[in-house]
Amino acid sequence: MRMEVAAERAASAESAERRQQCADLLAVARHQDRAAFARLFDRYAPLIKCFSLAGYPGALLMAEEVTQETMLKVWRKAHTYKPETAAVSTWVFTLARNCRIDYLRKNSRHQSDIDPDSVWSELVDESADPFLHAQQKRLAREVRAGVGALPAHQQQVLGKVYMEGKSHSEVAAELGIPLGTVKSRLSLALKKLAVTLERP
Numbered sequence: 001m002r003m004e005v006a007a008e009r010a011a012s013a014e015s016a017e018r019r020q021q022c023a024d025l026l027a028v029a030r031h032q033d034r035a036a037f038a039r040l041f042d043r044y045a046p047l048i049k050c051f052s053l054a055g056y057p058g059a060l061l062m063a064e065e066v067t068q069e070t071m072l073k074v075w076r077k078a079h080t081y082k083p084e085t086a087a088v089s090t091w092v093f094t095l096a097r098n099c100r101i102d103y104l105r106k107n108s109r110h111q112s113d114i115d116p117d118s119v120w121s122e123l124v125d126e127s128a129d130p131f132l133h134a135q136q137k138r139l140a141r142e143v144r145a146g147v148g149a150l151p152a153h154q155q156q157v158l159g160k161v162y163m164e165g166k167s168h169s170e171v172a173a174e175l176g177i178p179l180g181t182v183k184s185r186l187s188l189a190l191k192k193l194a195v196t197l198e199r200p
Contacts, residue, residue: 021088029078040088041071048096050193053143066103070096089187090168093161146196154189157182 024040027033048070052063073095081091147155160171161182168186172179 018087022083025074025078025081025088025091026083028075029081032075037075040074040092044074044089044092045071046194047190048092050143050146050190051093051096052100062103062107066096066099069099069103073099087183089190142196143193146193149196150189150192154185154192157185158189161186 021040021043024033024036027036028040045067048067049063052066053059070092074092077095081088086094147158150158156175157171160166160174161168166174168179168182172182175182
């Protein structure tokens with residue numbers, strides 16, 4: 001009985017959070033509401049940075065640029081969001097994935113037919129700043145530890161959506177689990193990673 005009540009409370013809190021994010025994004029779209037944008041930024045910037053670094057540690061400068069560009073697009077393109085089509089998180093991470101691909105194309109030294117996602121792990125920060133290098137190594141360790149601490153089923157869903165670029169529906173079909181389960185595992189994984197990265 002207690003577990004059912006706890007599960008209902010968690011689902012209710014998650015639903016309220018999704019409604020708040022949707023309301024915030026619509027406030028940005030309609031009124032350029034800075035407080036609403038600040039809440040979205042606080043929620044998504046660490047997650048986007050984590051998304052950019054997970055599996056590709058060491059590229060801190062790239063992760064920061066992708067995060068900034070994504071949040072800038074959230075501000076500028078909020079009016080294009082349609083709540084009936086996708087959750088705010090899906091919309092934001094679609095922007096993030098596109099920004100990551102754009103970044104790789106823009107910063108590519110040579111034109112080639114290689115998929116930008118396949119060269120992500122080969123991107124090297126050429127900065128000689130020892131402080132920045134140490135900071136990148138620390139953040140890479142934190143991301144690896146955060147991902148490693150997730151339950152296997154959450155790691156699996158996180159990898160398929162953000163590393164393999166699969167839709168939630170594709171992941172559900174591939175794993176033979178309900179779509180809602182994919183979404184809840186992904187949401188829990190991102191929340192845990194955000195907490196890990198926000199720790200001092």
